Amino acid sequence: MDVSLTKKQKLELYYFMTLNRSLEDRLVNLFKQNKVVGGLYGSLGQEATSVGTAYALGPGDWIAPMIRNVGALLVRGYKPRDILTQYMARYTSPTLGKDGTSHFGDLKVRHVVSPISMLGDLIPVMTGIAMAGRYLGQKIVAMTWIGDGGTSTGAFHEGMNLAAVQKAPFVLIIENNGWAYSTPVGRQVPIKDLADRAKAYGIQSYIMDGNDVIAVYETTKKAVDQCRAGDGPVIIESKTMRMRGHAQHDPAEYVPKEMFAKWKKLDPLERYEKYLTENKLWDEKTKKEIDTRIDRELTAELEIAESGPFPPAELSEQGVYCDGCHEIEATWNRPKNELMPPKSSVEPVWKLSAVGEIEQGEARGAAATDEVTSGGRVSVDAKPHFDAPAKSVQKSKTAKPAPTKPSAKKSAARKKRS
């Protein structure tokens, strides 16, 4: 397997995965020192999924991380101090101490939406981001992650269905890490592959080895490119394993030891190190340089984080409402007059080509039917797990308007059959 990633980019993937893991090691120490004031959630064993998926996005794209997607936040440009101060509840954290963990974001520059603890709710929210992006002519893709357990929520279904019917440029990564807290995936869903869920939405899906960062990257890149081209949302199931408990307090005694042992052999970092060595992309010296750099950076970042003060008590009363503190202005990449009368005006009738089948292009607006070419081409050997039926990808411009009522001839034929 090979992709068009440069050697430099491949080393960068190693950097982010190792930074992800080392940062969490530091957090475990801080937790033991009682410097993490709340719970600590790790992503040991899932670093390749976080890093590889986020790496496939462009700077204008949007993400919403889940609690274990520290790697994605690092790829997106956040510094270790941001995550450290969030866990340590400092005034210098991105949320000023108002929330912890990965619960932070940035609408303007990094395009990161903060998650909430309730699972599934990011799916409709990121669908809205994607729909608005298309509306504004931005040609962006929105991505979020969900665990195997989170796929059981109603919000998952409502969000995926809306994304599908809207053909929103939205990629959902299902991180199937085997466990929803203490409940194994088999008790969460009665199916083997969570990617099968895509069939119900008539959208495409892929399954990828979540512990192989190159496979993760190339599968995600393919999905992102399809999305950007207007082909509708994609579900990718990442097969991986949560190598610790749900949170730091949880020793995960409910996980069979053999399961940990099996997945330990598939450790994403060890595999990637082997890949880099076998493909002669680095030598011992380069590895040591990167490792030393990470260690040095983390020491410095930790020092900065620990020197940050706690927030002043009165801050708890502030910021419930936006009273003009934020200026709200969309980023328009298309002429506004396309969306104003007379240009926006339409005949308000459904154009149906068959019972219930709508000509999608019209209902979804002009941006959806634009031809979009994305950046660097990659050769991808990921096989689609499920292909969306071709007819749902039809565009209105080529389809002929069909009568809304069956013609007399057809009705007669129907009668005959019955």
Added chain:
Amino acid sequence: MAQVTFLEAIRQALFEEMDRDPAVVMIGEDIGVYGGAFKVTAGLLERFGWERVIDTPISETAIIGAAIGMSYQGLRPVAEMQFIDFIACCFNQLTNFAAKSHYRWGAPVPMVVRGPSGGGVHGGPFHSQNPEMYFAHTPGLKVIYPATAYDAKGLMKSAIRDNNPVLFFEHKFLYRRIKEELPEGEYLVPIGKAAVKREGQHLTIISYAAMLHTSLEAAEILAREGIECEVIDLRTLLPLDKETILASVKKTNKLLIVHEDTRTGGIAGEIAAIVCEGAFDDLDGPIVRVTSLDTPVPYSPPLEEHFLPNAEKIVTAARELAKY
């Protein structure tokens, strides 16, 4: 000048705001081709097109979630609940996602959620409710519940321009039953300000939405008996206009609160606490509540009539209070 119904006033506000700003979009069930169950959004699709008037699947959580996402992109979505009772389906998106967003991470959610609410039209337990207090209890949301066509239009326009998630309750009993002349040209009504609808010195009646009209009817009857009521329309439940409430109680020394919402946990309890904290020494009698019963909204007319407050119940309670 033509008389404009409560419903038409809201529709005008939506039209005007969409005409003013292409960032304003509508999202909801059956709002486009059909024009909404009550036709509040009729004509919007024709004028503004498929991209700005979005018919969705029956998915309240997805509607609100998508509206939040749109608002993060700088749009100003107006989401319709076909009946406001269904807002329970997206409670999490509203109370946990939208309401806490600005406080937690400084991300404003300029979104309006609107829909027909309230009883008196034999809608039964799931098409008649007043769920405003679930949300008036949630910091980060704003809750508007207008009573007149003028206020409905002006408040809707303010809500769309507000940078926060605003819930806009439209009492369906009022949709086509009340009308008034509206000013030509643009006007706004500020969020968070109550209105004194009738001045009086003997006691204060605080109400909102359809019950404002019932309260005014009662005040008219009471005036003929020599009891002059000051009637206040809250208009906004969150943030609550404490100043107007306290000023009136300090003037009349007696307070009666009327709402169509059920009794326990209704806004009357909160107002009573505010008055006890801020004007206890001014009170000459107990704070009295006239509300719906603590039951679901029943369907059959005699049951629903018994459930709801009416002018007679208000008059009876006011007469008792006036004796203090």
